Amino acid sequence: MLVKEKVEQAVSILKELDVDCWLTFTRESQINGDPSLAFLLDGDVTWHTALIVTSSGDTRAIAGRYDVKAIEDVGAYRQVVGYVEGIREPLLAAIREIDPKTIAVNFSQDSEICDGLTHGMYLALHGLLAEIGCAERLVSAERVVSALRQRKTAAEIQAIRRAVRAAEVIFDEAAGFIRPGVTEQEIARFMQDAAKKAGHDLAWEARACPSVFTGPETAGAHYAPTGRAVERGHIVNMDFGVKALGYCSDLQRTYYVLEEGEASAPAEVWKGFDAVVEAIDRARRALKPGALGHEVDAVARRHVVESGFEEFPHALGHQVGRFSHDGTALLGPPWEKYARKPFQPIEAGMVFTLEPRVTVPGRGIATIEEMVLVKQGGSEYLSTPQVELVLI
Amino acid sequence: MLVKEKVEQAVSILKELDVDCWLTFTRESQINGDPSLAFLLDGDVTWHTALIVTSSGDTRAIAGRYDVKAIEDVGAYRQVVGYVEGIREPLLAAIREIDPKTIAVNFSQDSEICDGLTHGMYLALHGLLAEIGCAERLVSAERVVSALRQRKTAAEIQAIRRAVRAAEVIFDEAAGFIRPGVTEQEIARFMQDAAKKAGHDLAWEARACPSVFTGPETAGAHYAPTGRAVERGHIVNMDFGVKALGYCSDLQRTYYVLEEGEASAPAEVWKGFDAVVEAIDRARRALKPGALGHEVDAVARRHVVESGFEEFPHALGHQVGRFSHDGTALLGPPWEKYARKPFQPIEAGMVFTLEPRVTVPGRGIATIEEMVLVKQGGSEYLSTPQVELVLI
Known part of the structure; x- marks a missing residue:
């Protein structure tokens, strides 16, 4: 269902960008999964496979014999051709027949998500x-693949909303x-047990999903949780997401663990937290x-620096x-x-995510990651923004 | 542990093949996971990363700042360099210092498993x-990567034995x-529930693990199980495998469902089954x-054809x-x-697997897939060979 919808969207993108033929070769x-494949097929393929979409709406798949029936079932291809010994003949016949001005394939120096074609397969195709x-x-099909991924359909946004909600509950x-x-x-x-119980896969590798950092002097990001124990006076932050219907959430939340007798976090912790909250909303x-x-990055980065913190060493x-x-x-x-x-x-x-961070010396890292949807004239939160420190 | 062992093995392979520098760039x-990465790291990386192994035993990693600590933890790299803005400077400094005669990178027209470098990343590196x-x-690092993957260490063989045993039980x-x-x-x-209960991941995509085919006129292979019901007089075959410690099993077994009053399978079913059993043992x-x-393929193929069946449309x-x-x-x-x-x-x-197949008209497909380990002077079964039809 999603595949048919995205293949139809691909045809209109090809028309709009004036690219007459898009070929995914895997x-x-x-x-070596080409990240475009999930929009073109429902499962894996084994032998050399060419998936062709043209701006005139021609859609063809050429695949090893045992992969043919599963591709036919997708219902997105006008023609599915199977072979036993090699793809050379059916592929060249198709290209001769279509005779495209250009053949856009999935490589890009700049964008990993548009760079699914391996160098060996590029050489073979060439x-x-x-x-x-x-x-x-x-x-390069960079513009085609970028547009196809970034222009989320209603069904895709719905899936992301579900993934966001599920992570927020956890x-x-x-x-x-x-x-x-x-x-x-x-x-x-x-958190992983909670995700499992709710029937959700994790959004990235289990080793670091969630990442959990408590207190000062941690690895900071992308690192597996350690045996370090939460202490009073620590900032705790976590980076976590799940998948729903194949789509991810990716959120961070910040907690503060009160000292005995403390009614709220110290001023310097609030100052860091508030700088992050405000940077996110300005960026949004x-x-x-x-x-x-x-x-957009500069708006948040500037606010963090003007609030007296070091700029974050990554994208917003x-x-x-x-x-x-x-x-x-x-x-x-x-x-x-x-x-x-x-x-x-x-x-x-x-x-998009919006995820600035600041380090509060001696306390830990205040970092929030929200998710937003760009719409005509602006953007709206998909997540429920964290505007107060969670006090433990 | 495995990573350290395989990186050490890589050094000796580089020496043997007289390749002075192997660079994995991802x-x-x-x-876009490079399939070589699992031998070089314990987890994923985010930004441009270069993993360098030389024939003199120099090992270096250059990675984005937040990936550094996890790479250091692996303990396989003499030097781990982190960067914030870009890999250009530290990478070129390392290459200048090593000054290798050749730089072997992971691309191959022939071998997908040696073809993890994307075309965009090849262009960037170039x-x-x-x-x-x-x-x-x-x-091309094809010879290096092939040797590293195919020369299984004792720990790797042990893991595969566990995956084989677990699948056989199921x-x-x-x-x-x-x-x-x-x-x-x-x-x-x-079967999937049994794998889950035993704590094993499936060896390939869940859609077709296992594949199950009952009776004649099925898709034959690589296809998801359907709503078709088992009938008496059918041959049933299944293709299934699990993972243990990151290593796979991949096996097929053949069953026959007795007609009312039948004490064994009909002669033509046995004939097909026996042709497969004998083809496997001759190949082994x-x-x-x-x-x-x-x-080796020809030995099995010839036996199948000489037994009166059509040759199988795939590798042995x-x-x-x-x-x-x-x-x-x-x-x-x-x-x-x-x-x-x-x-x-x-x-x-x-x-290796050994997996010839024959079609028995009106009954279904007899196919067995065993797994064997090549040793000095011969090879031995890792699986317990199926030599009798399982009668249901």
């Missing part, structure tokens, strides 16, 4: 197309579990179709979709590793 | 190396569940270090490891799609 997709004089027609449950003496690992296990207000990612936010890190356009600074991602214009239908 | 490994005049040193349990009227889907659910006897995959067997389809060398015919895989010499330490 093999053994369990091993060699085959050279036989019929078409090798020079190969171009964050709330965790607040009742966090207490002095409990370790990061125990908190993580509690700047996030609208036509804005550029680095401009990334897109979310079938992966927790998804899409090309990024709300990030113009650093080398982000290439042109922060210069892609923002479009309606994109789903 | 980013967002959740999205561009960076061109700045210091080293782009022409890039070569096949046995399934024999008690198969009966007339039960559907392919119900049998599959029974031909499988030894130094043999070529297409020769593939390697098994962290993926159910693993490795480069293949026991297959010299068909286009298999490229040079059937011409790679067989080595001790390889684990």
